[in-house]
Amino acid sequence: MKEVTVTDSVLYVGCDDRDIDLFESQYRVPNGVTYNSYVIMDEKIAVMDTVDPRAMEEWMQNVERVLDGKGPDYLVISHLEPDHAGSIQRIAERYPAMKLVSNAKVFAMLPQFFNFDLTGRTVTVGEGDSLELGSHTLHFVMAPMVHWPEVMVEYESSEKILFAADGFGKFGAMDAEEEWTDEARRYFINIVGKYGPQVQALLKKAATLDIAMICPLHGPVLKENLGFYIDKYLKWSSYEPEEEGVVVACASIHGNTRKAMQRFVEILREKGAKNVVFFDLARDDMAEAVASAYRYDTLVTACCTYDANLFPCMEDFLYHLKIKNFQNRKVGIVENGSWAPMAGKQMRSYFEGMKNIRIADPMVTIRSTMTEENEEEMKALADALLAK
Ligand SMILES: Cc1cc2nc3c(=O)[nH]c(=O)nc-3n(C[C@H](O)[C@H](O)[C@H](O)COP(=O)(O)O)c2cc1C
Ligand SMILES: [Fe+2]
Ligand SMILES: [Fe+2]
Numbered sequence: 001m002k003e004v005t006v007t008d009s010v011l012y013v014g015c016d017d018r019d020i021d022l023f024e025s026q027y028r029v030p031n032g033v034t035y036n037s038y039v040i041m042d043e044k045i046a047v048m049d050t051v052d053p054r055a056m057e058e059w060m061q062n063v064e065r066v067l068d069g070k071g072p073d074y075l076v077i078s079h080l081e082p083d084h085a086g087s088i089q090r091i092a093e094r095y096p097a098m099k100l101v102s103n104a105k106v107f108a109m110l111p112q113f114f115n116f117d118l119t120g121r122t123v124t125v126g127e128g129d130s131l132e133l134g135s136h137t138l139h140f141v142m143a144p145m146v147h148w149p150e151v152m153v154e155y156e157s158s159e160k161i162l163f164a165a166d167g168f169g170k171f172g173a174m175d176a177e178e179e180w181t182d183e184a185r186r187y188f189i190n191i192v193g194k195y196g197p198q199v200q201a202l203l204k205k206a207a208t209l210d211i212a213m214i215c216p217l218h219g220p221v222l223k224e225n226l227g228f229y230i231d232k233y234l235k236w237s238s239y240e241p242e243e244e245g246v247v248v249a250c251a252s253i254h255g256n257t258r259k260a261m262q263r264f265v266e267i268l269r270e271k272g273a274k275n276v277v278f279f280d281l282a283r284d285d286m287a288e289a290v291a292s293a294y295r296y297d298t299l300v301t302a303c304c305t306y307d308a309n310l311f312p313c314m315e316d317f318l319y320h321l322k323i324k325n326f327q328n329r330k331v332g333i334v335e336n337g338s339w340a341p342m343a344g345k346q347m348r349s350y351f352e353g354m355k356n357i358r359i360a361d362p363m364v365t366i367r368s369t370m371t372e373e374n375e376e377e378m379k380a381l382a383d384a385l386l387a388k
Helices: 053-067 088-094 104-113 180-206 226-238 256-270 286-295 312-323 343-352 372-386
Strands: 010-012 015-017 033-035 038-040 046-048 074-076 099-102 122-124 130-132 137-142 152-156 161-163 213-215 243-251 276-280 296-306 329-336 357-359 364-366
Touching (some): 015 053, 038 053, 053 088, 074 088, 104 122, 180 226, 180 286, 213 226, 243 256, 243 286, 243 312, 256 276, 256 329, 256 372, 276 286, 286 312, 296 312, 296 343, 312 343, 329 343, 329 372
Parallel strands (some): 046 074, 099 122, 243 276, 296 329, 329 364
Antiparallel strands (some): 010 038, 015 033, 038 046, 130 137, 137 152
């Protein structure tokens, strides 16, 4: 595993998970994922969060190694989701003198997950409270519904470190050779995307802090160019598109809708569309398709009719967009059906339930295979979508 250094007194004890089949039983992680945890060594020793039970014993060994025979004074709990909190009971039993530091919501929910006696072991903190460790001081900032109700982040003021919970995290193990943005976007939009206003509220509070380093609970420690990452978070949480471009998302059984949409991609390119990204929703990564829809300003959905409804992968896609509060986009609709096309109406009704979605005309109806007339309609749709 790649060595991760934070500072001389803040030590990384997290773990890579390269074997997980699906993160949160939903997200493909071809390059794995990390569960980050840190130890602050000072007069008092604080362990910052735990890890998923999948990595529990490896993490426990990392903690024991850096503690070198000492016992921690505190375990700080930012978030109770099991990918971070899953090893709390393990460390609480290993170090009976250690206190658990978190907010009241965490301590109310904790017994739902674990079965050990908290009596005399909790230190409850709230917004603006701090905890002195010696030369280090942790300041607690509540971040409700980013993306669970009990979430909080911690700011360490002597070294100016923000422990950002799931914020600023990304998929991918520590040594994954990939740039930050795509996997951070896929992570953020799919996991936290619904909670834009709450993220904005947290960013507002963070803007008052002098931050030199961000320690998230997944992915690399961010030490440079923090403005870049913060700008991405401001954008993603505002539901504004990042870039001009068209996502063409297609659901096809026998391939005729897909073939038409491949032609539509060519038409868009012929007409000068800047970025055109194509997804076959039955095969491509759903979370990537959702994240791409957020990235660009225009979305086209094309679906064949299936038992008077949508083909399931399109329903799944639109359901994800709906619950992630997708909004502020231009949309085009293409349907296919051999005897009674219904998919267009169903897609339209999804979009009508979302905020500020402008549906472009014409809606294109294909009856089994694309005709020349369909091609003309698709050209008109492309014009409407690309018009400023
Ligand atoms: C299981 C199944 C159910 C279908 N249900 C409908 C339907 O309710 N109404 C309709 O017009 N076409 C229906 N179709 C036909 C397809 O929508 C149509 O053949 C379309 O052209 C398929 O496009 P594709 O080649 O992109 O899969 C159904 C096809 C299948 C295989
Ligand atoms: Fe989480
Ligand atoms: Fe997480």
